[in-house]
Amino acid sequence: MRAGLGAGGLGLGIAMLYMSAFVLIPLASVVAKAVSSGLGKFWDSIDNALAIRALVITMSASLIVAAIGAVMGTLVAWILVRDTFKGKRFVGTLIDLPFALPTIVAGLTLIALYGPNSPVGIDLAFTRGAVIVALLFVTLPFVVRSVQPVLIELDREVEEAAASLGASNTTTFRRIVLPALRPAIFSGAALAFARSIGEFGSLALIAGKVQIASLVIYADIENGSPQAAAALSVMLMLVALVVLFILRTIGARVGH
Amino acid sequence: MAISRRTTLSLRAVALLYLTLLLLLPVAVVFWRTFEHGAGTAWSFMTTPAAISALWLTILLAVIAVPLNTIFGVGAAMVLVRGKTPRAGKAILDALIDLPFVVSPVIVGLALILVYGQGGWFGHAFTSHGIQIIYAVPGMVIATVFVSLPFVVREVAPVLAEVGDEQEQAAATLGASPWQTFWRVTLPSIRWGVAYGVVLTTARALGEIGAVLVVSSNVAGSTLTLPLLIFQRDEQVGGQVTTSVYAAATELAVLSIGVLLLMTMFGSRTKEAR
Amino acid sequence: MRTGPRRLIVLGLLSPAGLAVAVAGCGGSSDAVGGSGGTSNAAATTGSTQLQLVAYSTPKKAYDALTTAFGQSSTGKGVTFGQSFGASGSQSRAVDSGQPADVVAFSTEPDMTRLVKDGIVAGNWDANPEHGIASDSVVVLVVRNGNPKHITGWDDLIKPGVDVITPNPSTSGSARWNILAGYGAQLKEGKTQAQALAYVNTLLTKNVSVQDSSASAALQTFTGGKGDVLLDYESDALSAEKTGEDIQIVYPKQTLLIETPIAVTATSSHASQAQAFLNWQWSAAGQTIWAQQGYRPVLQSVASQFTNKFPTPPQLFTIAYLGGWSKVKDEFFAPQTGSITKIEEAAGVPTAS
Numbered sequence: 105m106r107a108g109l110g111a112g113g114l115g116l117g118i119a120m121l122y123m124s125a126f127v128l129i130p131l132a133s134v135v136a137k138a139v140s141s142g143l144g145k146f147w148d149s150i151d152n153a154l155a156i157r158a159l160v161i162t163m164s165a166s167l168i169v170a171a172i173g174a175v176m177g178t179l180v181a182w183i184l185v186r187d188t189f190k191g192k193r194f195v196g197t198l199i200d201l202p203f204a205l206p207t208i209v210a211g212l213t214l215i216a217l218y219g220p221n222s223p224v225g226i227d228l229a230f231t232r233g234a235v236i237v238a239l240l241f242v243t244l245p246f247v248v249r250s251v252q253p254v255l256i257e258l259d260r261e262v263e264e265a266a267a268s269l270g271a272s273n274t275t276t277f278r279r280i281v282l283p284a285l286r287p288a289i290f291s292g293a294a295l296a297f298a299r300s301i302g303e304f305g306s307l308a309l310i311a312g313k314v315q316i317a318s319l320v321i322y323a324d325i326e327n328g329s330p331q332a333a334a335a336l337s338v339m340l341m342l343v344a345l346v347v348l349f350i351l352r353t354i355g356a357r358v359g360h
Numbered sequence: 361m362a363i364s365r366r367t368t369l370s371l372r373a374v375a376l377l378y379l380t381l382l383l384l385l386p387v388a389v390v391f392w393r394t395f396e397h398g399a400g401t402a403w404s405f406m407t408t409p410a411a412i413s414a415l416w417l418t419i420l421l422a423v424i425a426v427p428l429n430t431i432f433g434v435g436a437a438m439v440l441v442r443g444k445t446p447r448a449g450k451a452i453l454d455a456l457i458d459l460p461f462v463v464s465p466v467i468v469g470l471a472l473i474l475v476y477g478q479g480g481w482f483g484h485a486f487t488s489h490g491i492q493i494i495y496a497v498p499g500m501v502i503a504t505v506f507v508s509l510p511f512v513v514r515e516v517a518p519v520l521a522e523v524g525d526e527q528e529q530a531a532a533t534l535g536a537s538p539w540q541t542f543w544r545v546t547l548p549s550i551r552w553g554v555a556y557g558v559v560l561t562t563a564r565a566l567g568e569i570g571a572v573l574v575v576s577s578n579v580a581g582s583t584l585t586l587p588l589l590i591f592q593r594d595e596q597v598g599g600q601v602t603t604s605v606y607a608a609a610t611e612l613a614v615l616s617i618g619v620l621l622l623m624t625m626f627g628s629r630t631k632e633a634r
Numbered sequence: 635m636r637t638g639p640r641r642l643i644v645l646g647l648l649s650p651a652g653l654a655v656a657v658a659g660c661g662g663s664s665d666a667v668g669g670s671g672g673t674s675n676a677a678a679t680t681g682s683t684q685l686q687l688v689a690y691s692t693p694k695k696a697y698d699a700l701t702t703a704f705g706q707s708s709t710g711k712g713v714t715f716g717q718s719f720g721a722s723g724s725q726s727r728a729v730d731s732g733q734p735a736d737v738v739a740f741s742t743e744p745d746m747t748r749l750v751k752d753g754i755v756a757g758n759w760d761a762n763p764e765h766g767i768a769s770d771s772v773v774v775l776v777v778r779n780g781n782p783k784h785i786t787g788w789d790d791l792i793k794p795g796v797d798v799i800t801p802n803p804s805t806s807g808s809a810r811w812n813i814l815a816g817y818g819a820q821l822k823e824g825k826t827q828a829q830a831l832a833y834v835n836t837l838l839t840k841n842v843s844v845q846d847s848s849a850s851a852a853l854q855t856f857t858g859g860k861g862d863v864l865l866d867y868e869s870d871a872l873s874a875e876k877t878g879e880d881i882q883i884v885y886p887k888q889t890l891l892i893e894t895p896i897a898v899t900a901t902s903s904h905a906s907q908a909q910a911f912l913n914w915q916w917s918a919a920g921q922t923i924w925a926q927q928g929y930r931p932v933l934q935s936v937a938s939q940f941t942n943k944f945p946t947p948p949q950l951f952t953i954a955y956l957g958g959w960s961k962v963k964d965e966f967f968a969p970q971t972g973s974i975t976k977i978e979e980a981a982g983v984p985t986a987s
Contacts, residue, residue, distance in 0.1 A: 115439040116449050122432050123456050126506050130471030131463065133481055137474050154982055176378050183375045187368060195376070197624045201383055203560070204620035206567025208587045209609045212594075213386035216393055216606070220859035223389060230844060230860060241382055273363055302464030304570035305587070309594055315982065318464045318570065323984035325470055325574055326724040326847055327804040329969075334474070337467040344462035352455070478732040487732060495733040577733045579686065579716040592719075595691065595850040 131341070137334035149335035154320065159339060162317040165232065166300035169239040174293040176240075177247025178285065184248070185255040202244050207305025210241050215310050235314055238306040243296035250292030251285055258284055291351055298347045301340060390613065394606040405607035410580040414589040415611065417497070421572075421585065422565040425504040429561050433512025434554060438546075440513070441520040442528075460509045468506050469574025472499055495577035500585070503571035508564040512557035519553035520546075556626040563619045566612070586612050682712040683904050685911065688729055689739040690722035690807055690894070691848035692870045696927035697739075700915065703923055709910045721848035722807030729754060729899070736902040737911060739768060739894065741807020741849075743959040744967075746895045759897035764916055768896040769869075769929035772947065773815035775884040776856065776864040776871045783862045787886040788819040791837055791863060798841045799861035801852045803967060803974065804985045807894075808849035810967065812865035813838075813974060815890035817966075818956055822888040822949050831973055838974075839981045857881070867892060868944070872928035888949040 139146045149155065183189075184196055202210065214237055218228045228234040258281065266276045304318040311319055317340050324333035363371075394402045405411065436457065440450055460468075475481045476493035486493050493499045527549070531541045547554075569587040576583045578592065586608060593605045689697060697717060704710035718725065718733070722741035726748050729735045738755065740746050746766070749755040760766035777785050783796060791798050803809035813834055820830035844860060846852045849870055856864035857879050864871075864881075871883045896915070898908040914920045921931040925940045937944075956962050966974040969985065978985050 113445055115435060116443060116445045116453065119432065119436045119439050119453055120449075122436075123453065126502065126509065127456065127459055129481075130468065130475050130506065131459065133474035134467060134471045137470075152979075154979065154984060157982060176375070179371060179375045180379065183372050186363075187372055189372060195379065197620065198379060198383055200620055200623055200627075201387070201617075204563045204567075204616040204623060205387075206569065206587050206612050206616060208569045208590050209390070209567070209612050209616070212590065212605065212609050213390045216389040217386040221602070227859070237382070241386075244382065273367070298462045302462060302467070304464055304466050305567070308569070308573075308591065318466050320984050321464070321470065322466045322570075322574070323802070323805070323847065325466065325473070326721065326727075327802075327984060328723070328727045329985075330470065330474065333470050337464070337470060340464055341462075341467065348455075348458055348462055473731070478730075483732070492732065492734065494731070495728060577688075577718055577728065578720055579718045582716055595848065595854050 134334045134337050134341075137330055138338045140334075141331060145331065146335050146338075149332045150339055154315065155332075155336050155339070158315040158317045158320040158336065159343075161232075161315050162301050162340075163343065165235050165239060165316075166297045169236055169243060169300050170293040170297040172236075172240060173243050173247050173296045174289050177244065177292060177296075178251050178289055180244075181248045181251035181255055185252060199245050199248050202242050207242060207303065208308065211238055211306035211309045214238050214241060214306070219310070230311065230314065232314055234310045235307060235316065238310060239300045239303060242303055242306050243299050246296040246299065247289060247292035250288045250295070254285055254288040287354065291354065294347055294351050298344050298351075301343060387613065390606055390609055393602060394610040397603050401603055402607045402610070405604040406611050410584060411586075411589060411608060411611070413581045414584045414586045414608070417500075417583070418566055418585040418587070418612075420497075421500055421504045421568075422562050424501050425508055425565045426558060426561050428505055429509050430512050430554065430558055432509070433557055433561075434516055434547075434550070436513045437516040437520050437550075438542075440517055442525060457510045457513050460507055465503075465507055465568065465570025466574060468503055468571035472503055472571070472575050476502075494575050495583070497583060499575035500572045500583065503575055504565050504568050507568050507571055508561045511560040511564065512554065515557035515560065516550050516553040519550045523549045552626055552629040555629075556623065559619055559622045559626055563616060563623070566615055566619065682714060683907050684714045684716055685736040685902075685904055685908055686734050687715050687717045687737045687739065688725050688733060688735040689717065689719050690725060690741040690745075691719050691850040692808070692853075692867055692873075693739065693894075693927075693929075694719050694850075695873055696869070696924065696929060699923050699927060700920065701911075703919070704911055704914050707914060707919065709914055710907075713907050713911070719850075721801070721805040721851075723805040724847065735899050736904055736908040737896065737898055739896040741892075741894055742810055743893075743895055743953075744963045745807060746897060747959075749897075749899070754899055754901055755897045756900045760895070764932050765893075766895045766897055767893045767932055768912075768915055769894060769921070769924040769932060771867040771869040771892040771894070771929055772885075772950065773811050773865060773889045773892060774868045774871050775886055776853075776866050776874075777862065777882050777884055779880045779882050781882055781884065785863050785884055787884075788816050788833075788888070791816070792833060792841055794840075796841055796863060797843050797861045798837065798863050798865065799844055799846075799852050799856045800842055800865040801849055802845040802847055802983055802985075803978065804983075805847045806849055806852075808852070808865075808867055808870075809845070811867070811890055811892050814953070814956060814962065814966070815865075815888075818890055818951055819886065819888035819949075821955075822951065831977075834974060835977050838977050838983075842981070845978075845983050868930075869928040876928070885945055885947050887947060888951065889947050891950055891952045893953070 138149070180199065184192065214234065217224065218226045218234065218237060220227055228237065262280055263276050266280055302318055304322065307316050307319060317336060321333045321336050321340070324330070324336065436453065439445070440454055443450055473480065473494055476486060476499060477483050478487065491498070493502070527545050528541050531545045536544070567587060569591065572585055573588060573591065576588055578584060578588065584592065590605055590608045590612070593608060687697060687701070694717070701715045701717070705713055722745045726740055726745035729738055730748055730752055738746070738749065746755060746759065750757055750759065775785055775791070777783065785791070785796070790796065800812045801809040803813055816837060817830045817834050820833045821827070825833070844855055846855055849866060852864060853866060853870055853874060855861065857874065868883070871881070874881060875883065896912060898905055898912060902908050915924070916933065918933065918936055921933040921936040925931045925936055925943070930944050931937045931940065953959055953962065964972070966972045969975060975985050
């Protein structure tokens, strides 16, 4: 389609205009607010106990979630692709539930089961455990959906060859399957991490005093401290952008 | 790999147990708690004036945001995949589109207050004409558009790339105008990608809370969405408050499961089309 | 075939609409908790006015009753309300940032004077016999039924192992009342200001485990099972007791009188109806409803009828005892420099800056 509909500079211009109006200008205002009282004040807003704790706790929780998610997500993808059992289609649909369910409902469901009125007597409310469980819920589909297509495409011949040469299952998995899956696992886990650091809805009702960055930003907004909120927001966005950048460069190299 | 039956069963058991404990059981408990005091009670909580207007507002926000982002999404996908502009421009657009995926929703709320609120960049421009953006529905619309922006693009672009432009070129050679080509050749070829993207966008729009929480005035009956109602109800106490919270959550969950089923249906068709 | 996905999309979007129609068509009980207490936005009958009420977090039930009764009174016929409830500080800031409001009801005076400074509320808002106060309450200690930890007063709160719940004073008016009550109680016991501040320090850093953004969130946390003692408004505690929560109210010997201000905004386009609502609240009818909802009336004639319901703590003091709000606000709660702000920061709680 030569100079077809929207293919030229006009289309790009309009798309950029839409992006500016809805995304760029708002985000720019946050950056502007963060440094509005000077870079010194910006640094002060970051370099204080609360902000640092919030960032550290948020990122460590997200790392744990990404790690657990990588393992469990791969396992779930495995049984969806390589296993056959009754109800497999139902399970396949279930995986997407965290994408469809509003985050606040996700948080509520976890508190219903693992909170103060738990029918099984497990109370995780207001602890880091609650945060980790909520984030695992919300990020479940990322690794599964990332690994699944790769697993489907995987050429079984190589595994069969290895088996016929006497390799054990563990060896075959470790040296043939896993390396092939690694980029997908990594990208799924990285997405899970990026999603976790900014998560709000599922944590709003259950985190209590655990200092999660998004909740601290919310508290700062409510407190009438927009500059502090903006400064912490900028830090959070920077981390997310770095992760995105890594993902894109790796993705480009692998040739997706 | 010839896996022993025992290993197969163990792997299956661990995976299914994980999914049950993390996904199934919690959702089941919410449904149980909703109807604990009877379907009548639950229904009455879903039909209070505040709950009804919350449901309508939630749907309204989606009804506005989804078409906007769909048109943008298809257009942006065309620009990214079929566009004849320099690679740098496209690369920038491509990178920017990922932003709503990674920006925390509260940051979006903060940003909108900084731009459209009193003392914000454009605040005075709007309030001097009597238009209320923040603490009113327009602000909530903008927030919803932001957070649900990338889904259609990200679903349509790969499909567009895979489908290739031979048919479009053929149509052009046969004398079709660009608009005719788009409407009758391109669009049908990407329809499942569009459908899946629309469903994902809808799900995101329905469930938004972080950004709208910050920009809403939280007035029951006018600026409370269903997620916000849940948030607010959770702050009440009393015998049946838990039921009222869970009733609203169930309502939202039922909506989402409907969307989930559409997701599954369109998702598989998208994969077949690729 | 081409219309296939479009039809499905339309169907998909219609089904929530269908659900909404089904739900709306069945109109349910408007009295249920969480309902808006009789507000109808678009379908207002011609000639009716809708006032926007922006209030702090806890008086929702009271205002549901008040607005309904006012709507049925002679001065309030045809007046409906849009009501917004949230932490006093947050609500005040929201109105300051442009949230529409005709009547504002906050927990503490500084949340009102913030609006006076920006011209949203007139400077003479408290130039009436009631000094702009809608109703009173006191700070109480809420414990589990049976008082398992034997809490009798403020000094019990800083004992090791006692878990205290109180909101965040940056957003919540109730939190400020709570902390000031504890501080003032120490002074009443004869301690020095430095010792009183040390008490607050211990309380906030060692014994308080969670600080929610508002009083109602804190109550929810407590009734949800967390903590041994909740510091709260007497009115909020009475309301929770009435709904069957398994709690007990302990009146400490010394406590602070909570006076919650109310005013009509200068920006209101329905000033006369808004003022009528305030005047009605100060009438015997309005004050009786306040009392029935658990709030101490400011009208003496009504207060004398409810003395059994509202015990008088032996050493009740007011904010004047501590120097008045303008002094207290700067000394304790000024961003970054306030003595209690600094304590909260050290405790790792988000504060205003």
